[in-house]
Amino acid sequence: MEPIIRIAVQKSGRLSEDSLSLMKECGIKYNNGGGKLKATSTNFPIEFLFLRDDDIPGYVADGVADLGIVGENEIVEKNKQVQTIRKLGFSKCRLSLAIPKGENYTDLSYFQHKNIATSYPRILGDFLRENNINAEIHEISGSVEIAPSIGLAEGICDIVSSGSTLMMNGLKEVEKIFSSEAVLISGGNLPVEKQAIVDKLLFRINAVQKGKSNKYVLLNAPNDSLDKIITLIPGMKSPTILPLAQEGWSSVHSVLSEDQFWENIEELKAAGAQGILVVPIEKMVI
Ligand SMILES: Nc1ncnc2c1ncn2[C@@H]1O[C@H](COP(=O)(O)OP(=O)(O)OP(=O)(O)O)[C@@H](O)[C@H]1O
Numbered sequence: 582m583e584p585i586i587r588i589a590v591q592k593s594g595r596l597s598e599d600s601l602s603l604m605k606e607c608g609i610k611y612n613n614g615g616g617k618l619k620a621t622s623t624n625f626p627i628e629f630l631f632l633r634d635d636d637i638p639g640y641v642a643d644g645v646a647d648l649g650i651v652g653e654n655e656i657v658e659k660n661k662q663v664q665t666i667r668k669l670g671f672s673k674c675r676l677s678l679a680i681p682k683g684e685n686y687t688d689l690s691y692f693q694h695k696n697i698a699t700s701y702p703r704i705l706g707d708f709l710r711e712n713n714i715n716a717e718i719h720e721i722s723g724s725v726e727i728a729p730s731i732g733l734a735e736g737i738c739d740i741v742s743s744g745s746t747l748m749m750n751g752l753k754e755v756e757k758i759f760s761s762e763a764v765l766i767s768g769g770n771l772p773v774e775k776q777a778i779v780d781k782l783l784f785r786i787n788a789v790q791k792g793k794s795n796k797y798v799l800l801n802a803p804n805d806s807l808d809k810i811i812t813l814i815p816g817m818k819s820p821t822i823l824p825l826a827q828e829g830w831s832s833v834h835s836v837l838s839e840d841q842f843w844e845n846i847e848e849l850k851a852a853g854a855q856g857i858l859v860v861p862i863e864k865m866v867i
Pocket residue numbers: 591592593594595596632633634635651652653654655672673674740741742743761762763
């Protein structure tokens with residue numbers, strides 16, 4: 582039987598769409614009709630398991646799945662033996678302490694002997710212990726932001742991204758205790774044939790991630806400013822320079838990170854660059 586790897590992804594929620602988009606960008610196709618909880622790729626040796634995100638670290642640690650895509654918050658909370666093999670840059674959020682907005686907050690001692698509702702008792706418990714705060718942790722599995730308004734707890738510890746859920750529930754963020762993003766995890770110690778498939782997948786993920794963080798830049802420049810422009814957009818090896826139909830002008834093509842582009846834009850213009858186009862890159866292999 583041909584070797585195949587299994588990857589656990591969230592069935593539906595904040596991680597699902599970006600996890601599956603990443604697979605698609607890696608050229609991996611699959612059919613998932615009828616809400617099936619398992620799907621096999623039609624063009625890559627990988628099987629998808631669609632699960633609750635809470636269960637993903639455990640499935641990977643136990644070897645039921647070879648890989649998983651999950652938030653760092655769940656890995657630390659579940660305390661399973663898994664390795665993070667790639668940060669994926671999506672589902673960025675933080676775990677924060679929040680209290681009713683009318684309350685006067687000074688420092689962490691506010692939480693001394695208070696009740697705090699959370700779905701993350703381990704991360705919160707560790708944080709409170711490290712800071713010598715003796716508080717009561719009230720574990721609930723969702724809709725944590727409701728807790729203070731119904732008298733279940735005086736504060737909460739939950740995921741915050743834009744802060745709008747806190748605001749809508751009359752709460753304010755007072756301490757950030759953990760930062761998280763989606764990561765690719767493995768249980769380690771894979772047989773060589775499976776590791777070879779994982780390496781192939783990682784190669785594709787690298788190409789996708791590099792493509793996303795870089796841009797293809799095209800501009801027109803007078804020939805006497807080319808030396809300066811080449812130093813500003815040196816590219817992977819060196820820029821491509823093509824003559825324009827108009828005498829004394831060239832088209833310069835190069836690759837650079839988006840940050841670098843914004844930093845150098847004024848200097849490029851000052852050096853005489855015109856008609857600057859910035860184009861997304863789908864994949865990039867160095
Ligand atoms: N508002 C947000 N913005 C960005 N990332 C988030 C946000 N909320 C959650 N996340 C991240 O996405 C993960 C999944 O969040 P989601 O709300 O879908 O979890 P869930 O309701 O526990 O899902 P499941 O039904 O799979 O258990 C979280 O563990 C966290 O890492």
